[in-house]
Amino acid sequence: MTHAEHDAGHGEHGHGEHSHGEHVAQFRRLFWIMAVLAVPTVSASGMFASILGYSLPTGVTWVSPVLGTVMYVWGGRPFLFGAVDEIRSRAPGMMLLIGLAITVAFVSSWGASIGVLQHQLEFWWELALLIVIMLLGHWIEMRSLAQTSSALDSLAALLPDEAERIVGDHTQTVAPSELRTGDTVLVRPGASVPADGEVVDGSADVDESMVTGESTPVRRSVGDHVVAGTVATDSALRVTVTATGDDTTLAGIRRLVAEAQNSSSRAQRLADRAAGWLFWFALTAAILTAAVWASIGQPSEAVIRTITVLVIACPHALGLAIPLVVSIATERAARAGVLVKDRLALENMRTVQTVLFDKTGTLTEGRPAVTGAVARGGRSEDALLRLAAAAEADSEHPLARAIVAHARERGLEVPAATDFSSSPAVGVTARVDGATVRVGGPRLLAERGLSALAETAPWRDEGATVLHVVVDDEVAGALKLADEIRPESRQAVAALHDLGIETVLITGDAESVADAVASELGIDRVFAQVRPEDKAAKLTELAREGRKVAMVGDGVNDAPAIAAAAAEGGVGIAIGAGTDVAIASAGVILAGSDPRSVLSVVLLSRQAYRKMRQNLWWAAGYNLVSVPLAAGVLAPIGFVMPMSVGAILMSASTVVVALNAQLLRRLDLSPDAVLRTLS
Numbered sequence: 001m002t003h004a005e006h007d008a009g010h011g012e013h014g015h016g017e018h019s020h021g022e023h024v025a026q027f028r029r030l031f032w033i034m035a036v037l038a039v040p041t042v043s044a045s046g047m048f049a050s051i052l053g054y055s056l057p058t059g060v061t062w063v064s065p066v067l068g069t070v071m072y073v074w075g076g077r078p079f080l081f082g083a084v085d086e087i088r089s090r091a092p093g094m095m096l097l098i099g100l101a102i103t104v105a106f107v108s109s110w111g112a113s114i115g116v117l118q119h120q121l122e123f124w125w126e127l128a129l130l131i132v133i134m135l136l137g138h139w140i141e142m143r144s145l146a147q148t149s150s151a152l153d154s155l156a157a158l159l160p161d162e163a164e165r166i167v168g169d170h171t172q173t174v175a176p177s178e179l180r181t182g183d184t185v186l187v188r189p190g191a192s193v194p195a196d197g198e199v200v201d202g203s204a205d206v207d208e209s210m211v212t213g214e215s216t217p218v219r220r221s222v223g224d225h226v227v228a229g230t231v232a233t234d235s236a237l238r239v240t241v242t243a244t245g246d247d248t249t250l251a252g253i254r255r256l257v258a259e260a261q262n263s264s265s266r267a268q269r270l271a272d273r274a275a276g277w278l279f280w281f282a283l284t285a286a287i288l289t290a291a292v293w294a295s296i297g298q299p300s301e302a303v304i305r306t307i308t309v310l311v312i313a314c315p316h317a318l319g320l321a322i323p324l325v326v327s328i329a330t331e332r333a334a335r336a337g338v339l340v341k342d343r344l345a346l347e348n349m350r351t352v353q354t355v356l357f358d359k360t361g362t363l364t365e366g367r368p369a370v371t372g373a374v375a376r377g378g379r380s381e382d383a384l385l386r387l388a389a390a391a392e393a394d395s396e397h398p399l400a401r402a403i404v405a406h407a408r409e410r411g412l413e414v415p416a417a418t419d420f421s422s423s424p425a426v427g428v429t430a431r432v433d434g435a436t437v438r439v440g441g442p443r444l445l446a447e448r449g450l451s452a453l454a455e456t457a458p459w460r461d462e463g464a465t466v467l468h469v470v471v472d473d474e475v476a477g478a479l480k481l482a483d484e485i486r487p488e489s490r491q492a493v494a495a496l497h498d499l500g501i502e503t504v505l506i507t508g509d510a511e512s513v514a515d516a517v518a519s520e521l522g523i524d525r526v527f528a529q530v531r532p533e534d535k536a537a538k539l540t541e542l543a544r545e546g547r548k549v550a551m552v553g554d555g556v557n558d559a560p561a562i563a564a565a566a567a568e569g570g571v572g573i574a575i576g577a578g579t580d581v582a583i584a585s586a587g588v589i590l591a592g593s594d595p596r597s598v599l600s601v602v603l604l605s606r607q608a609y610r611k612m613r614q615n616l617w618w619a620a621g622y623n624l625v626s627v628p629l630a631a632g633v634l635a636p637i638g639f640v641m642p643m644s645v646g647a648i649l650m651s652a653s654t655v656v657v658a659l660n661a662q663l664l665r666r667l668d669l670s671p672d673a674v675l676r677t678l679s
Contacts, residue, residue, distance in 0.1 A: 024139070027078075031135040034075035038128040041067040048125035064124035065113045072106045075131040092279040098134050100279070102127055104310040121304060123311050133654070159229055159250070163194035166238065176228075179241050187237045189396075192229055196248045199224045201238035203424050205397065207231040217398055219425055234397050235424050249532065278623055286310050289631040305632050305640075312623075312630045321615035324661040329608040336669035337592050338600055345571045345587025347612070349605035351548050352571060355496055355598060356539060356561070358553035359507035359517055362575050363595060364483040366554070368399055368465065370406035372480030374455045377471075384477040386412050388469045391430040391437040394420045399465060399481055400428070403439075427467070438470040445475075453478050463513030483513075485520060488671070492595040493521045495675055499602065502547070506530055506538055508557065532557035536564040543568035552598060559585040573598060596671035603674050607667055615657045622653035 042048050044063035049056050076099075083099025086092055105127040111117035113124075163179055164171040164186040171186055176194040179185065184200065187193050193206075205217035208230045217233050220226055226239055227249045245251065286309045293302030322343075330340040340346050360366050375384040389407035392400035393414060407414050417430035417437070426447065427440015438444055445452055445468055456466045456478045464482040468475055493503050505518045506527040514528035527538050539561045542549045551558070551565040554575035562572035563585040574586035575593055590597040629641035668674075 027135065027139040030075060030078075031132065031139050034071055034128075034132050034135055037067050037071055037075075038132045040064075041071060041128040042125040045122065045125035045128075046119065047122045062113075064122075065110065068106070068109060068124040068127055071128055071131050072102060075135060076102045076106075079131075079134060092276045097279045097282070098130070100282070101311060102130055104307060105130070108307045108311070117307075118300070118304060121307055126311055160192040160194050164188070177245070179244050181241055181244060183241045185239050185241065187226075187232045187239055189232055189234055189236055192231050193226050193237075193239060195228050195239075195241045196243035197226055197239035197241045199226060199237050200240050202236055204232040204235035204237050205424075206237075207233050207398070221425075234422075278620060281623065282310060282627060285627045285631055293632065301632075305630065308630045309627055312626050321619045321657050322612055324658060325608055325611045325615060325664065328661050328664045329604055329611075332664055332667055333600070333604055333669060336597075336600055337590065337594075338597055338604065338669065339589040340587070340601075340604075341589065342566065342587030345566065345573075346605055346608055348548065348566075348569060349550065349571050349588070349601050350609050352501060352550045352602070353547045354502040354504060354542055354549045356504045356506055356542065356549055356551045356565075357523070357595070358551075358558045359505055359509060359514065360483060361554040361593075362552055363489040363505070363517065363521065364485050366483065368402040368481045369484040370402060370479055371464070371482045371484060372459065373477065374453060375477040376453070377474065377476055379476060381477075382410065382412055384469055385410065385479070386414055387432055387435075387437050387471065387476065388439050388467070388479060389414045390417045390432040391420075391428050391439050391469075393417055394430070395422055395428050397422075399467065402481055403467075403479065435471050436473075439467055439479075440470075441465070441467060444468065444470065448473055450475050456480070461512055462516040463510045485517060486593065486595060488594045488596045489521055491671075491675065492598060493523060495596070495599050495678060497522070499678060501602075504542070506535060506561070508532070533560070535561040539564050539570075540568060543570065550598070552595065562586050571601075573601065594671055596675070599674045599678060600669040600671065603677060604667065604669060607664060611661055611664055614660055618653055618656050618660065 041064050044056060044060045044067075046056060046064075079095055079098040079102065082095030086096040105123040108117060108121045109124045109127060112119055112122035159176050161175070162173050163176050165174050165179065166172075166184045166186055179195050185194055185197070187204075189204070199220050199222050201222065203219065203221040206220045206226060207217045208227065220232075220237065225242075226237070229250050243249075286306050289309050290302045290306040293299070293305055326340075326343045326346060329346060330343075333340050357363050370385070373381040373384060375381050385403070385407050389404045389412070392403045394417070395401075404414070415433055417432045420428065420430045422428045423440075425441075425443055427438055427444040429436065429438045431437070438448070442452070448470060450468075450470065450473075452466070452468065453475060456468075459466050459478075459480045462482070464480045466478055466480060468478045470476065496503055502525070503521075503523045504525040504527065505514055505521075505523045507514050507517075508530055509528060511526075511528040514526050517523075518526045530538060535557060539549055539551055548570050549565055549568065550571040550573055551561045552573045552575070553559075553562055558574075562574060565572040566587050571588060572586040573588045573590065575590050575595075588601050590601075626641065629639075632640045634640070668677075
């Protein structure tokens with residue numbers, strides 16, 4: 001919603017705090033009330049009756065003036081307040097054009113009704129239709145922009161509802177807001193860290209993917225820093241609080257999101273520019289009309305022609321040109337799993353030159369998966385996987401779940417294990433088929449005095465997690481676990497390259513991991529080991545190179561960059577399977593996890609913008625033709641356009657705009673169809 005529209009909403013609904021959804025509901029309610037009032041107002045209008053050729057019964061003379069005044073004061077109030085705001089800001093646009101038209105129609109109609117002006121200047125029907133059509137356009141527009149969630153509320157939701165503060169020999173349950181620097185809290189397995197702090201006791205694998213984007217849980221031990229909102233996956237920790245409230249990392253991300261969202265609302269829109277041009281066109285035409293007719297000694301005709309010009313210039317079709325396209329485009333996109341929340345994003349996507357992809361959960365699956373195996377001692381890879389899955393079956397660690405899931409996917413029968421035990425940062429031990437099976441990382445090998453298999457060196461260089469399987473103190477093989485690349489990612493990157501769009505990978509992962517993914521996908525540039533608070537800065541760097549950037553991500557750490565993309569004139573896109581805060585920060589949401597849907601947004605943007613331009617030309621074309629004719633430019637040859645003809649042109653223009661927008665419903669946005677269309 002533009003600044004003018006925002007103030008117009010306050011003009012209608014007061015200056016209190018209202019949500020975007022409340023404004024949508026109030027515009028909807030106002031539209032239906034005005035639509036009901038418009039029926040008798042139009043039907044009882046003498047001018048409308050003469051155009052259609054029917055006679056009005058006696059006693060209805062004052063129906064149109066009374067109801068028309070109610071419609072002007074009540075239904076026209078949002079536009080009048082918006083017009084005043086545009087005058088104050090010296091930025092004429094849609095609101096001023098509408099305000100001028102309904103005010104001229106209102107004053108002229110009252111003049112005709114009380115006999116001061118000629119009967120043909122009675123425009124109550126035109127006033128009523130203009131207010132109803134404009135309210136419909138704004139309701140459609142605001143509904144298409146309505147946000148379904150709050151980014152800031154989603155950030156707050158990452159924090160636990162309760163924290164366990166350690167007091168002496170017992171724990172005390174408190175709200176995170178009650179914690180103070182220096183407090184020590186207990187974080188149980190599976191629980192979220194309530195505040196930024198330092199580990200003072202214990203060791204655990206901490207899932208930081210929601211905040212940092214790191215796909216693999218990170219081992220945090222005594223002396224390590226942990227961030228509010230992250231999750232201890234396997235063991236308990238005692239953490240001394242070092243930052244609370246506005247000083248936490250999460251709060252810093254929250255501020256970045258808020259700043260970027262606020263700055264994005266200042267963008268100028270296509271319809272506003274067109275309305276500004278039409279305002280000056282109509283005003284200039286009216287002044288010239290008055291001057292010319294007055295100069296040839298026909299002052300009464302000067303008044304008639306000038307008022308007619310200003311009323312005919314009212315932007316009926318222009319008011320629906322963009323909102324109808326946006327409404328139909330967003331509806332069509334939603335059926336294809338693409339939710340467009342910000343219509344500026346829809347307009348901007350067609351000119352994007354660089355797509356910035358987060359790695360974890362966007363181009364990759366966002367969870368560890370077994371991607372390689374090497375076996376020793378005459379065992380097959382399947383036999384090795386059976387032993388590893390049996391030993392890991394009772395573990396809740398993400399890597400253990402990945403191994404068990406992979407064995408099931410391959411249809412392997414996993415034997416039962418006994419005597420299971422787990423050692424944090426070392427691995428697991430169990431008895432399987434009469435043998436002692438151990439699965440773990442480098443510390444396991446060090447404890448048993450064993451060496452890593454030479455074949456695993458390239459895996460480590462790629463940043464993959466390597467787990468060795470030890471059977472009765474002999475290395476039986478090793479498993480490679482990594483964040484698996486989505487198969488659709490390759491098609492998405494290749495298609496973007498075909499469109500001349502640069503691709504960039506940004507991640508908190510190590511350079512080796514990022515380079516491996518980028519190399520496999522053919523991505524142009526890589527930003528690795530980027531902290532959450534620096535992602536938005538990287539996007540700004542690209543924007544300062546003169547490139548329009550789209551940011552695609554799914555985590556809390558991506559939210560500032562997603563929001564900043566819009567602030568820099570680009571587009572923020574969230575993977576719908578990601579976090580609520582990333583979704584709420586984005587202008588476009590992909591309901592699924594298929595990165596090829598980015599291409600659907602590109603196609604939708606190009607087609608929708610094409611329809612917008614076509615509709616604007618139709619809408620403006622009506623003014624460019626009818627205004628000079630209404631002014632009497634052809635009077636020297638004996639033709640002055642009657643008001644009735646102007647009304648027919650107005651209606652025809654609105655119908656053409658509506659029908660043209662409907663053609664967007666035929667657009668196929670499925671990934672396969674989009675690839676065929678763009679190829």
